[in-house]
Amino acid sequence: MFTRVLVANRGEIAVRVIRALDELGIESVAVYSEADREAQHVQRATHAYLLGPGPAAESYLNVDKLLEVIEESGAEAVHPGYGFLAENAAFARRLEEAGVTFIGPPASAIEAMGSKTKARELMQDAGVPIVPGTTDPVESLEDAERIAEDIGYPVAVKAAGGGGGKGFRVALEPDKLKDAFEGAAREGEKFFSDATVYLERYLPDPRHVEVQVLADGHGNVVHLGERDCSIQRRHQKLIEESPAPLVDAELRARIGEIAVEAARAVDYRGAGTIEGLLSDEGEYFFLEMNTRVQVEHCVTEEVTGVDIVREQILVAAGEPLSFGQDDIRWHGHAIECRINAEDAARNFAPAPGTVTHYREPSGPGVRVDSGVLSGSEITPLYDPMVAKLIVWDADRERATRRMARALKEFEIEGVRTLIPFHKAIMASEQWAKGETCRDLIEDKEWLKTLAAPKPEPAAEEAEVVARDYVVEVSGKRFQVTVHGEAAASNGAAPKAAPKKRERKGSSGGGGGGDTLASPMQGNVFKVLVEPGAQVEAGALICIIEAMKMENEITAHKAGTIAELPISEGAAVKSGDTLAVIKDA
Incomplete structure (x- = not known):
């Protein structure tokens, strides 16, 4: 068993892993960026090391710096959590070369399932049903247009290296394909360093049903049942539950078998999830495999009693699973928000x-x-x-x-x-x-x-004055200064008057009128218009990246772009002016 494990992540998943390590009697090593100096995972860990500045590329994604910390800390293994480097085959291989255990699947399995096109082809060859579409990358917009006609609209355009809702765009009609193709490729390049995309049939309102699997290094593979993750915004999950409302025992056994076969097909090890789409007719299609622990693993833990993170660590240490498929029981219902x-x-x-x-x-x-x-x-x-x-x-x-x-x-x-x-x-x-x-x-x-309801106007703060007094305590005199409200002319404290609202100028980019204000804090990722351009209401003006999401900002009115005080890469605050649109 390991004596010291580095947790290459932050936030709730880092805390979750540290708790599991504590229970196993293993020392934990936290890493953090300058923005996370006071974070809870830093305080909870046995040891903690600074990686670098706030941006993830300079800290949590800095593989060379992580390897330095691993060597310095004496960590024998690394748990990557989810996100960041959790599905990075090159990182897993670097750890292997350094003699450090990666608490996750082999690099070969990450590579096989990391490319969605390769995974679809692999699953198709293994007899696992996939959503109709391409198994080869789509090289150009022209190719995409031809393939989309064969598949039929609506179509989903997906980044080959995507995941977590990134690099996923939908074209409901032919005239929307160009934006979907370019948007998916752009996000693929940005988040996964791979602009390759592929196309598949878009199922308008399917259930998003996924199956949790666990595999050890001794040939044992089990599934822990399914989760329903259908409630999403921008193809990113908001609410998950287990068991899935529309999955009965027969369907659970069938999709569980699909998941186990998918894991065996890549010689999987550790915790992983087979994601799929369930149609109203009961058709189940393989969507992708996440080669890591999922955000929503908790609902499966609640209905099965299996500590998935603990099992990850034990499997990585070479131990076999302590239970078989017939030992798994599902009890009650769990929901995660x-x-x-x-x-x-x-x-x-x-x-x-x-x-x-x-x-x-x-x-x-x-x-x-x-x-x-x-x-x-x-x-x-x-x-x-x-x-x-x-x-x-x-x-x-x-x-x-x-x-x-x-x-x-x-x-x-x-x-x-x-x-x-x-x-x-x-x-x-x-x-x-x-x-x-x-x-x-x-x-x-x-x-x-x-x-949220608008707050009530705050009362105006009373005037505060300072007064000097001489007091005597236990026979000794002291001079003290007391700060308090000024007295009214009759000696009584005045009642606080309603606070006057401050007038705000339009320079701050307030909503309404000609000014298009930023609804959030973030960085301008792309500017889609130029000064002097004519735009319609709803036209795309720019894309702001905030909290790992691309947010499309559209024109609030039709007119001419009179001012455009933004540039790509620039930081903006909520309320900053993005554009001024004058009536045509």
Whole structure:
């Protein structure tokens, strides 16, 4: 068994791994960026090392620096969590060359499943059903247009190295294919250093059902049942549950067998997830394999009693799985809500900031996986997750009521979160019926109803004055200064008058009029217009990257671009002017 393990991640997953290491009696080594100096995972670990500046490319993705820390700390193994380097075959191979254990699958399995086109081809050859589409990369827009006609619209354009909703665009009609093709390729290059894309049939409203697998180095592969992750925004998950509402025992056995065969096909080892799409007709198609622990692994742990992270570590240490497929039992129902720093009322705009107050819910069947505390900074440099709220109860209806109760108890101040959104979903008829809730999530007017109420005008602060007094304590005199409210003319403290609202000029980029203001803090990734251009309402003006998401900013009115005070790569704050659009 290992004596010291480095956790190459941050946030809640780093804390989750450190807890597992603590229970196994293994020392933990945390790494952090300058932006994460006070982070909870740094405080909890046995040892902690600074990697570099805030941007991930200079810290958490800096392989050379990580290898230096591994050597300096004496870590024998590395747990990558999810994201960052978790599915980076080159990193796994560098660790192997250095004699350090990668707590994950072999580099060959990461490579086989990391390329979505290779994975589709491999699964097709293994007899695993795949969504109709291409197994070869699509080299050009012209090729994409021809293939899309054969597949039929709508089509999904996906980055070959994509995952986590990145590099996924949909063309509902032929005239939308160019934007989808270029957008998917751009995100693929940016997030995965691979602009290769492929096409597949887009299923408009399928269930997103995935299967958790575990495999050891002794030929044992088991599945732990399925999770339903259909409630998503921008193809990124918001709510997960297990078991899936529409999966019965027969279907569970069938898709579980598909998952096990997929894992065996690449000689898998460790924890992994086979993602798939389930049609209304009961057709199940392989979508991709995530060669890591998933954000939503918690709901599977709750219904099976298996500690997936602990099993990862034990398998990496060479131990066989301590149970077989026939030993797995599923009990009750679990739901996970991702508590992200986002404003659902503004179409899930990122909402970074400082957590000024934080109090987690508790009670029977309630679990919170979090990486923050009161005072933690939710920075736009990383993903927007604040915490994961997981509940378990005997069935889906009871688990829903428990989640509603826990959401009501969760107190987070200082940043906007998705708590109001989750409360509304849990109370909706669509959720009760086990639907995907896509109609709600895509309804901007419904989302606006989740906006936080405007705060009451604050009372004007009374004037504070200083007065000097001489006091005597135990026979000794002291001179003290007391700061307090100025007295009124009759000697009484004056009542506070209503505070006057300050007038704000338009230079800050406030909404309305000709000014298009930034709805978020982030960096300008791309500018799509030029000064003097004529635009229609809804035309794409720029793309702002914030919290690992690309956010398309569109014109609020038709007219001429009179001012464009932004440039690609520049930082912007919420409220900054992006463009001034004058009436044509």
